[in-house]
Amino acid sequence: QQTKERSKSRKRSREASRARSANGRLGAQEFTFGDTLGEGSYSTVMRARYIRTGQEYAIKILDKNHLIRKDKMLVALAEKNVLVKLGAGHPGIIHLHWTFQDEWSLFFVLDLASNGEMQSRISRLGSLSLTSSRYYAAQIVDALEYMHGKDVIHRDLKPENLLLDDQFRIKITDFGTGKILENGADRAKTFVGTAQYVAPELLESNETSKSSDLWAFGCIIYQMISGRFAFQGLSEYLTWQKIKSLDYTFPDGFDEDAKDLIRRLFVHDPTQRLGAGGPDSAHSYAALRAHPFFASVSWETLWTDPAPLLEAGL
Numbered sequence: 324q325q326t327k328e329r330s331k332s333r334k335r336s337r338e339a340s341r342a343r344s345a346n347g348r349l350g351a352q353e354f355t356f357g358d359t360l361g362e363g364s365y366s367t368v369m370r371a372r373y374i375r376t377g378q379e380y381a382i383k384i385l386d387k388n389h390l391i392r393k394d395k396m397l398v399a400l401a402e403k404n405v406l407v408k409l410g411a412g413h414p415g416i417i418h419l420h421w422t423f424q425d426e427w428s429l430f431f432v433l434d435l436a437s438n439g440e441m442q443s444r445i446s447r448l449g450s451l452s453l454t455s456s457r458y459y460a461a462q463i464v465d466a467l468e469y470m471h472g473k474d475v476i477h478r479d480l481k482p483e484n485l486l487l488d489d490q491f492r493i494k495i496t497d498f499g500t501g502k503i504l505e506n507g508a509d510r511a512k513t514f515v516g517t518a519q520y521v522a523p524e525l526l527e528s529n530e531t532s533k534s535s536d537l538w539a540f541g542c543i544i545y546q547m548i549s550g551r552f553a554f555q556g557l558s559e560y561l562t563w564q565k566i567k568s569l570d571y572t573f574p575d576g577f578d579e580d581a582k583d584l585i586r587r588l589f590v591h592d593p594t595q596r597l598g599a600g601g602p603d604s605a606h607s608y609a610a611l612r613a614h615p616f617f618a619s620v621s622w623e624t625l626w627t628d629p630a631p632l633l634e635a636g637l
């Protein structure tokens with residue numbers, strides 16, 4: 324019923340904005356809409372072509388009535404603020420080009436990541452080779468350092484939110500749970516995240532920090548290499564128990580350097596995780612980049628080198 328309602332409202336909004344083409348403002352009528360790429364909780368992301376230039380984009384469409392009824396208008400605007408704050412400053416982060424609205428919907432015009440979600444690649448291949456895992460882990464580190472440098476925490480990092488562009492490079496997306504840490508605060512106070520990637524401090528004191536993203540990063544490396552969750556119980560509650568008690572093991576054959584890196588991310592104290600310390604600390608981003616697991620990574624050409632062939636691992 325909701326989907327029907329949403330598609331009806333989308334049709335209406337396209338008609339309405341067609342009617343308003345006279346004023347030349349950017350409107351939905353300037354795009355040809357393609358297939359639906361993904362559904363968020365309050366949004367739909369569709370492939371779209373900007374008629375004037377032929378350029379393809381992803382357009383996130385949010386139904387205003389739905390947002391108002393569910394009191395999520397501020398969430399949508401917060402996401403927009405995070406995307407604006409991140410700007411076009413980093414190749415590993417989905418860039419917001421424009422926004423516009425009509426009577427029924429908000430439209431965010433964003434980069435198209437034409438090779439879709441990392442999650443579907445890992446599921447299809449089972450796991451990623453060490454070379455691919457290392458390459459993507461390095462790109463995530465690079466993008467996280469930029470994001471955290473802007474005092475933005477993602478808070479729901481997971482393979483579904485790691486997209487791949489036409490060159491198979493990482494594009495981090497879905498900042499719907501993203502948070503801008505105001506005036507130097509280093510913690511935020513709301514519960515978000517997906518069970519298998521949630522850091523212990525979120526479960527114990529309902530706080531997220533930049534370091535919570537580094538915990539999730541550890542879960543992502545583990546999953547890319549092994550094709551399994553680091554923390555997975557028979558229920559969400561049991562998964563959380565495993566997280567709080569750091570109850571995880573590595574499958575046979577797991578790369579030793581990767582194990583060491585993951586052990587330095589799966590640290591209960593958020594301030595002691597590799598990457599969580601300030602620039603001069605032993606846990607700085609520089610120390611994270613210098614970890615032996617990344618020894619063969621060329622950080623300077625990370626975004627210009629061709630991506631390694633995506634192949635199965637363990």
Ligand SMILES: C[C@@H](Nc1nc2c(c3cc(-c4cn[nH]c4)ccc13)C(=O)N=C/C2=C\CC1CC1)C(C)(C)C
Nearest residue numbers: 360361362363368381433434435436437439496497
């Ligand atoms: C994670 C997200 N899924 C997606 N969000 C975005 C995509 C995207 C593309 C494909 C895709 C492309 N080809 N084949 C699949 C599959 C899923 C996508 C994109 O290209 N550009 C921006 C996006 C999001 C922008 C961000 C502000 C929200 C959810 C499920 C939340 C809709």
